[in-house]
Amino acid sequence: GRPLPGPREAPDDASGDTVTDLAALVRAVEDAARRAGIGRQPSPWLSPLPERVRLEPRTAAGGSVVDVPAIPFGVTDLPSVQSREPLTADLVKGGHLYLAGTSRSGRSTALRTFAGSLAAGCSPFDVHLYAIDCGAGALLPMVSLPHCGAVVTRDQLDRCERLLTALGAEVSRRQQLLAEAGFASLSEQRAAVAAADRLPWMVLLLDRWEGFVGAFDSYDYGRLVDMALRLLREGAAVGLRAVFTGDRTGLTGQVSTVFDRRLVLRMADPNDYGYAGLQERQVPASMPPGRVLEVVAPGVPPRESQIGLLADDPSGTAQVAALQDIARAAATRYGRLPRGRRPIHVDELPVRATYREAMELDPDFMPPSALWSLVGVGGDTLAPVGVDLLNEGPGFVVGGPARSGRSTTLRTIAESLLDPAVAGGLVPVVLVTPRRSPLRMLAGRRGVLGLLTADSTAEDLEDAIGSEHRYAVLVDDAELLDETELDDALRDVLRTARDGEHALVVGGTTEDLGRGYRGFIADARRSRSGVLLSVDSPDDGDLFGLRLPRNASLGGPAGRGLFVRQGTTAQIQVALPPPLNG
Known part of the structure; x- marks a missing residue:
């Protein structure tokens, strides 16, 4: 036979001479498009989410509206429908939101963007904003927003406790108000009443939940942590919405049950994504700052979103400047809100306050009785704080260690009683x-x-009082008069005060004043009214029968103290008395 033919040589792909059917089809389409003058068409696939998104907040309609619009704070990718939509938080239909992530994943920036979008798109008549900053102070610029009542930090124990207490009291007030009117929700109340009577939504922002727990879990057996959790549980039904950030600790345990929605930023450990219901294969290889994942349903791929920025420049200074621009625009637009429609304030106590400065805080203040006396400044909205010796006395005790300002406090009280412009006239005093x-x-x-x-002697005191019916006796270093002739005479002042208009104010060291169980000092303490200055031990509360937290820091600048009014306490700054020449 004939020899077999040799093997064919494979075509050289590198030469480009090989033409496949697909290549021929593409070339024919290109030629046809070129002859028809048709340009290059966009890809049918969405481009990847950008790592930075500039948010353009909408402008509020002005005034009050029944239905508050959803608050946009980013962009969500919808690959199944080849589209994108705003990432929003709906105050009306939504609940509490938790953003989980590690440090430098965009947590604080997310809260700042949220606050800016809220302030631009909602009226301060409709939404009030509060914040607890347990991070690096990124939320502090929010105080300039007219919507914002307070921004407190974790080192401000008193203000943090006052904020949670005030919000808790407002939640209780709303529960009673809605129940009495027959409203099932805040949305019903807002739709049924006049614009001036609508209750505003309350939004509480908290940066770094793990920092909050670390700061307050050991304070008074974790009371502030319990207050925060109770606030979130009970407040949702009456218009409170919370947006918290933190690490994986917010995805587990008791706190995780209060959040209706979770957005997951970049986590420190790949295993941490599992706490949010995410599988490792569902997490993108790249998670830039602000990139979040959200589980929407079992078996459905998570939604991927990018949280927006308030300015093109991602730096903190640029973001703060943009937030301040929003604040100035809102303040110009809405002006000063009426007193009854302002957010709850939790003002910081001043380091120093004079007598005149204290009285000028509230020029319209009307003392409840002729025996009212200024002591200092305090309160959630800074105002003069004083004691009504007629109704909260007749005893008032000023206790504290040496050089804590006891005598200064007594002199401020004396100056107030002698001031004819206070309480309707001068109140005579006897000084001991x-x-x-x-x-x-x-x-x-x-x-x-x-x-x-x-x-x-007792006769000297009786002669000094004379025929006066309305007067006050002020005693400094009262412990030195214990078991003296004046002891019984001062007890008589307290005894007769129940039927007259006079009172006894005593000052001394906390230790000495709390030592006796009889005499005029013990009788004065029974009113459970006074001031504790420079508290250095929880046992100081025994002077008024109070239980002070064991690990609380109640110190501060000179004149800082606990004002006790019939067993209830509040921090104050004692007012400095006016100069002797005026």
Whole structure:
């Protein structure tokens, strides 16, 4: 036979001579498009989500509206329908939101963007904003927003406790109000009443939940942590919405049950995604700052979104500047809100306050009785704080260690009683100073009935009071008069005060004042009204029968103290008395 033919040589792909059917079809389509003048068409597939998205917040309609619009704070990718939509939070139909992520994943930026979008798109008549910053202070610029009542940090124990207490009281008030009116929700109330009577939505932002727990879990047996969780549970039904950030600790345990929605940023450990219901294969290889995943349903791929920025420049200074621009625009648009429609304030106590500054905080203040006296400044909305010796006395005790401002407090009280512009007229005073005291500088002043010392007798006190029916006796270093002749005379002042208009104010060291169980000091303590200055031990509360937290730091600048009014406490800054020449 004939020899077999040799094997064919394979075509050289590199030469480009091989033409497949697909290549021929593509070339024919290109030629046809070129002859028809048709340009290159866009890809049918969406381009990847950008790593930075500039948010363009909508502008609020102005005034009050029944239905508050959803708050956009990013962009969501919808690959199944080849589209995108705004990433929003709906105050009306939604619930609490938790953003989980590690450090530098965009948590604080997300809250700042959320606040800016809320302030631009919602009226302060409709939404009030509050924040607890347990991070690096990224939320502090929010205080300039007219919607914002307070931004407190984790090192401000008193303000944090006051904010949670105030919000808790507002939730209780709303529960009662809605129940009495027959409304099932805040949305029903807002739709049924006039614009001026609509209750605003309340939004609480908290940056770094793990920082909040770390700061307050050991304070008073975790009472503030329990208050926050109770607030979220009970507040949802009456218009409170929370947006918290934190690490994986917010995805587990008791706190995880209060959040209706979870957005997951980049986590420190790949295993942490499992706490949010995400499988490792569902997590993109790249998670830039602000990129979030959200589980929408079992068996459905998670939604991928990018949280927006308030400015093109992602730096903190640029974002703060953009937020301040929004704040200025809102303040110009809405002006100063009426007193009854402002958000709840939790003002920071000043380091120093004078007598005149304290009284000028509330020029319209009307003392409840003629025996009202200024003590200092305090309150959630900073205002003059004083004692009504007629209804909250007749005893008032000022306790504290040496050089804590006891005598200054007594002199401020004396100046207030002697001020004819306060409480409708001058109240005469008797000053008792067993040793050198600033009270002695008031001797000879109009209204000072007498100045008694350690050598004075009961008759001296009786002569000084004379026929006065309305008066006050102020005693400095009261412990030096225990078991002296003046002891019984001062007890008589307290005894007769129940039927007259007079009172007894005593000052001394906390330790000495709490030592006796009889005498005028013990009788004065029974009113459970006074001031504890420079508290350095929880046992100081025993002076008024109070239980103070064991690990609380209640110190502060000179004049900082606990104001006790019939067993209830509040922090104040004692007002400095006016100069003697005016």
